[in-house]
Amino acid sequence: MTRYPHQQAELKWQKAWDDQNCFLSVPPKLGQKKSYVLEMFPYPSGRLHMGHVRNYAMGDVLARFRRAQGDAVLHPMGWDAFGLPAENAAMKHNVHPKTWTHQNIATMREQLKSLGFSLDWTKEFATCDPEYYHHQQSIFLKLLAKDLVYRKSSKVNWDPVENTVLANEQVVDGKGWRSGAQVETRELEQWFFRITAYADDLLDALSSLDRWPEKVRTMQANWIGRSEGLALRFNFAGAAPSGFARGIEVFTTRPDTLFGASFVALSPEHPLTAQLATTNPKLAIFIAKCAAQGTSEEVIERAEKEGIDTGLRVEHPFDPTQTLAVWVANFVLMGYGTGAIFACPANDQRDLDFARKYQLPVIPVVLPAGENPDTYLVEKTAWTGDGTLFHSGFLDGKPTDEAIPLAIKEIERLGLGTAKIQFRLRDWGASRQRYWGCPIPIVHCKTCGVVPEKEENLPVVLPEDVTFDQPGNPLDRHPTWKNTPCPKCGTNARRETDTLDTFVDSSWYYARFCGLSDTAPIDTLAAKAWLPVDQYIGGIEHAILHLLYSRFFTRALRDCDVLDLPSGEPFAGLFTQGMVTHETYRDKNGAWLSPEEVVFEDEVWKTTSGEPVTVGGIEKMSKSKRNTVDPAPIIEKYGADVARWFVLSDSPPERDVEWTEAGVEGAARFVQRVWTEVLKTAENPASSTKPLKTEAPSELRKLTHKTIKAVAEDIQALGFNRAVAKLYELLNGIRKATATDQQSDRREAAEVLVLLLAPFAPHLAESCWEKLGKTGLVANAPWPEFLSELVEEKMLNIPVQVNGKKRAILHVPVGETREILEKMALADPAIARSLVGLSLKKVIVVPDRVVNIVAK
RNA sequence: GCGGGCGUGGCGGAAUCGGUAGACGCACAGGACUUAAAAUCCUGAGAUCGCAAGAUCGUGGGGGUUCAAGUCCCCCCGCCCGCACCA
Numbered sequence: 052m053t054r055y056p057h058q059q060a061e062l063k064w065q066k067a068w069d070d071q072n073c074f075l076s077v078p079p080k081l082g083q084k085k086s087y088v089l090e091m092f093p094y095p096s097g098r099l100h101m102g103h104v105r106n107y108a109m110g111d112v113l114a115r116f117r118r119a120q121g122d123a124v125l126h127p128m129g130w131d132a133f134g135l136p137a138e139n140a141a142m143k144h145n146v147h148p149k150t151w152t153h154q155n156i157a158t159m160r161e162q163l164k165s166l167g168f169s170l171d172w173t174k175e176f177a178t179c180d181p182e183y184y185h186h187q188q189s190i191f192l193k194l195l196a197k198d199l200v201y202r203k204s205s206k207v208n209w210d211p212v213e214n215t216v217l218a219n220e221q222v223v224d225g226k227g228w229r230s231g232a233q234v235e236t237r238e239l240e241q242w243f244f245r246i247t248a249y250a251d252d253l254l255d256a257l258s259s260l261d262r263w264p265e266k267v268r269t270m271q272a273n274w275i276g277r278s279e280g281l282a283l284r285f286n287f288a289g290a291a292p293s294g295f296a297r298g299i300e301v302f303t304t305r306p307d308t309l310f311g312a313s314f315v316a317l318s319p320e321h322p323l324t325a326q327l328a329t330t331n332p333k334l335a336i337f338i339a340k341c342a343a344q345g346t347s348e349e350v351i352e353r354a355e356k357e358g359i360d361t362g363l364r365v366e367h368p369f370d371p372t373q374t375l376a377v378w379v380a381n382f383v384l385m386g387y388g389t390g391a392i393f394a395c396p397a398n399d400q401r402d403l404d405f406a407r408k409y410q411l412p413v414i415p416v417v418l419p420a421g422e423n424p425d426t427y428l429v430e431k432t433a434w435t436g437d438g439t440l441f442h443s444g445f446l447d448g449k450p451t452d453e454a455i456p457l458a459i460k461e462i463e464r465l466g467l468g469t470a471k472i473q474f475r476l477r478d479w480g481a482s483r484q485r486y487w488g489c490p491i492p493i494v495h496c497k498t499c500g501v502v503p504e505k506e507e508n509l510p511v512v513l514p515e516d517v518t519f520d521q522p523g524n525p526l527d528r529h530p531t532w533k534n535t536p537c538p539k540c541g542t543n544a545r546r547e548t549d550t551l552d553t554f555v556d557s558s559w560y561y562a563r564f565c566g567l568s569d570t571a572p573i574d575t576l577a578a579k580a581w582l583p584v585d586q587y588i589g590g591i592e593h594a595i596l597h598l599l600y601s602r603f604f605t606r607a608l609r610d611c612d613v614l615d616l617p618s619g620e621p622f623a624g625l626f627t628q629g630m631v632t633h634e635t636y637r638d639k640n641g642a643w644l645s646p647e648e649v650v651f652e653d654e655v656w657k658t659t660s661g662e663p664v665t666v667g668g669i670e671k672m673s674k675s676k677r678n679t680v681d682p683a684p685i686i687e688k689y690g691a692d693v694a695r696w697f698v699l700s701d702s703p704p705e706r707d708v709e710w711t712e713a714g715v716e717g718a719a720r721f722v723q724r725v726w727t728e729v730l731k732t733a734e735n736p737a738s739s740t741k742p743l744k745t746e747a748p749s750e751l752r753k754l755t756h757k758t759i760k761a762v763a764e765d766i767q768a769l770g771f772n773r774a775v776a777k778l779y780e781l782l783n784g785i786r787k788a789t790a791t792d793q794q795s796d797r798r799e800a801a802e803v804l805v806l807l808l809a810p811f812a813p814h815l816a817e818s819c820w821e822k823l824g825k826t827g828l829v830a831n832a833p834w835p836e837f838l839s840e841l842v843e844e845k846m847l848n849i850p851v852q853v854n855g856k857k858r859a860i861l862h863v864p865v866g867e868t869r870e871i872l873e874k875m876a877l878a879d880p881a882i883a884r885s886l887v888g889l890s891l892k893k894v895i896v897v898p899d900r901v902v903n904i905v906a907k
Numbered sequence: 908g909c910g911g912g913c914g915u916g917g918c919g920g921a922a923u924c925g926g927u928a929g930a931c932g933c934a935c936a937g938g939a940c941u942u943a944a945a946a947u948c949c950u951g952a953g954a955u956c957g958c959a960a961g962a963u964c965g966u967g968g969g970g971g972u973u974c975a976a977g978u979c980c981c982c983c984c985g986c987c988c989g990c991a992c993c994a
Contacts, residue, residue: 553993
């Protein structure tokens with residue numbers, strides 16, 4: 052038997068596609084549909100991993116399918132090339148981030164090419180190219196002019212040993228990951244994008260994104276977190292601390308529970324807290340303790356609730372004779388609302404936990420339906436749902452939804468506050484105290500203050516002569532780079548040494564892919580032709596930030612006249628794929644072992660040298676757990692098509708897929724079977740005639756045409772695993788048909804199989820196409836058409852149930868009437884048997900579906 | 908802690924609209940070919956009982972709606988993801 056020569060075939064067809072410029076994007080002609088297929092561009096981390104293969108294989112199937120259907124297709128590739136790992140590598144291996152990044156790009160580009168993806172490489176760029184970040188700097192200045200960028204001070208995790216800002220993931224148990232030093236919270240002046248200016252639109256427009264997963268839209272909606280409520284202030288009982296004569300302002304979504312107010316709590320970062328701490332050492336210690344925890348919301352909310360009584364008291368707004376204690380509590384977030392809350396422990400779990408710990412009053416004011424007001428008690432669980440107000444003065448007897456507006460009205464009448472819409476969404480802090488990022492084109496001048504760099508002086512290029520042998524930001528300690536004349540007055544000034552968050556780079560790259568303009572960030576005409584992206588594919592981990600920032604950027608760029616996209620929505624269709632996972636292994640000392648270091652022998656796992664191995668969970672492939680599988684050796688051994696076929700088989704694309712050697716071998720077997728069947732067909736001269744129009748089409752012909760229809764539907768729905776299953780069925784059909792069916796039907800089936808297979812296993816398809824004597828490339832061949840008369844079934848099997856249990860099958864023509872179906876069902880001997888001793892109550896007939904006999 | 912998701916044979920999964928649960932693949936078993944093995948091909952298979960025909964049970968657990976529930980509703984359990992300086 053002839054083996055499919057994958058290595059030779061893959062090189063041959065990749066060259067043929069290149070030579071014929073098959074995948075160059077050409078803007079849509081009049082009347083032609085455009086299709087912009089995009090996978091999230093990779094961070095050049097070193098080598099491709101299986102997650103990349105899966106992501107790009109999905110996009111490639113769709114891109115090749117759309118092309119076969121006649122669409123104008125844009126399917127570009129580039130590099131998300133700035134970021135922290137390059138600096139970590141620089142420190143660890145003494146290699147310049149630029150060198151490291153470019154080497155990785157070169158490696159990964161070759162790997163992508165070896166997988167045969169239908170990419171338009173003429174659109175390639177890396178975000179670390181000065182040509183790219185030049186335009187990003189120009190965008191920054193345009194947004195600055197529109198007041199969509201501004202400066203304010205904000206909290207960061209500071210590592211005092213490394214002299215550097217830490218990412219949340221670099222803070223482990225309140226300590227720096229590398230130095231082990233206690234992390235401090237520090238205030239730094241930073242640049243922010245005013246994403247909150249679009250909060251309402253970003254939320255409202257989610258409903259128009261009907262080709263986005265529901266869960267991503269929900270996550271974004273929750274992230275934006277629009278809530279309607281009341282901003283009110285509590286006046287101090289007695290003398291107010293200086294600067295706080297107007298009391299403490301709080302925001303609440305539950306003004307109906309005001310009569311249940313037990314205390315007021317300030318965030319440890321609240322300005323009043325800081326002021327009080329100057330004379331209260333206990334409070335100062337508490338603030339320091341909270342600051343050492345880290346800045347992430349998760350850490351703050353998971354920490355055990357703790358607080359300090361400030362001794363201050365405030366008046367209850369509805370009854371000034373009643374006063375409430377003012378506490379500082381670690382669960383109050385400064386970043387949300389006003390950084391202060393009033394607590395109603397009976398109706399908020401966090402407040403309740405805190406109140407119980409410090410023996411503060413718990414006054415139930417919302418009575419759940421069905422509870423008795425005289426016996427209702429709140430113990431360990433707060434009631435956060437609706438109910439009827441009680442113990443609540445003028446609100447007594449009102450349901451929650453009526454009490455809220457009444458309470459707001461009363462506070463407004465008292466002049467203590469006003470209705471307010473609050474967003475959880477905060478402005479996007481985009482300053483990074485790092486080297487390997489886009490320089491912020493700003494100059495700090497002693498006389499003129501913060502001055503934007505002149506457009507003609509862009510790009511502000513990163514210096515290359517930097518070192519990573521000492522802590523801190525290399526840009527900051529560079530001897531000359533930051534010295535520059537002020538663009539306004541010309542005197543000696545200092546460059547901004549912060550760089551931009553890499554999320555900025557990825558917020559507009561898809562627009563630049565449409566056309567690489569030298570003079571503008573975005574080729575507006577090309578972008579108008581291609582945007583929005585018709586299908587965007589990437590990991591669920593980007594569900595919120597990257598996608599939300601991009602949606603913000605398209606709106607901002609539109610409003611700065613850089614982009615002609617009225618909807619402001621960059622991605623019309625979104626698909627979030629699952630991860631590639633693998634079993635994990637550890638040796639007897641608990642150290643992680645890679646799959647190549649273990650073998651399965653005599654029913655147990657061992658290392659190659661025979662040491663015992665512990666098998667752990669199936670987890671996302673990661674370097675730290677050493678459970679990664681490198682695609683390169685797989686491609687070499689089995690071929691690109693096998694790797695592609697495997698990652699698209701079995702698991703639904705939105706779910707995780709487990710990489711197994713057995714699965715790869717299954718995929719390899721499939722490729723070989725296709726090759727064998729195609730050779731058999733090609734060698735049979737009788738197969739070259741056209742299928743005859745006989746009265747009764749063969750089962751194979753019907754299967755062939757049904758498969759054309761089904762695979763197209765599956766690809767469009769991104770149900771790659773279902774398409775794969777149907778291609779298996781067609782191949783099995785061809786294999787079974789050898790003896791009995793006409794050779795011409797077999798020929799037709801083989802050609803269709805090759806065409807349907809082409810988006811999945813493009814090299815194999817080209818080789819088969821050639822063997823079948825077809826001219827031209829499959830890559831240029833149109834998607835086959837199915838004959839509807841062969842797809843529609845004339846006969847059906849209809850189950851007959853007795854009391855919902857299947858008892859018989861009726862083989863009947865499509866569209867058989869209710870009456871006949873009922874008669875046939877009752878006449879069936881198996882049914883008669885099941886009905887013995889029962890009396891007929893009802894017969895439910897759903898034509899073409901089911902007959903259900905109800906009997907007692 | 909808050910928010911989101913997932914759960915079907917030994918395994919990955921299919922069932923797209925409430926209507927035959929388990930398509931397709933993997934692993935497994937038996938057989939063919941072979942001196943032998945690999946590869947390949949054929950056959951079998953949810954569980955339990957049964958020679959068989961067939962019966963009963965069965966989609967994480969418990970309840971409900973319905974002629975009919977993997978699918979809809981309520982409660983519970985388990986696992987996974989996100990939480991703003993990783994990308």
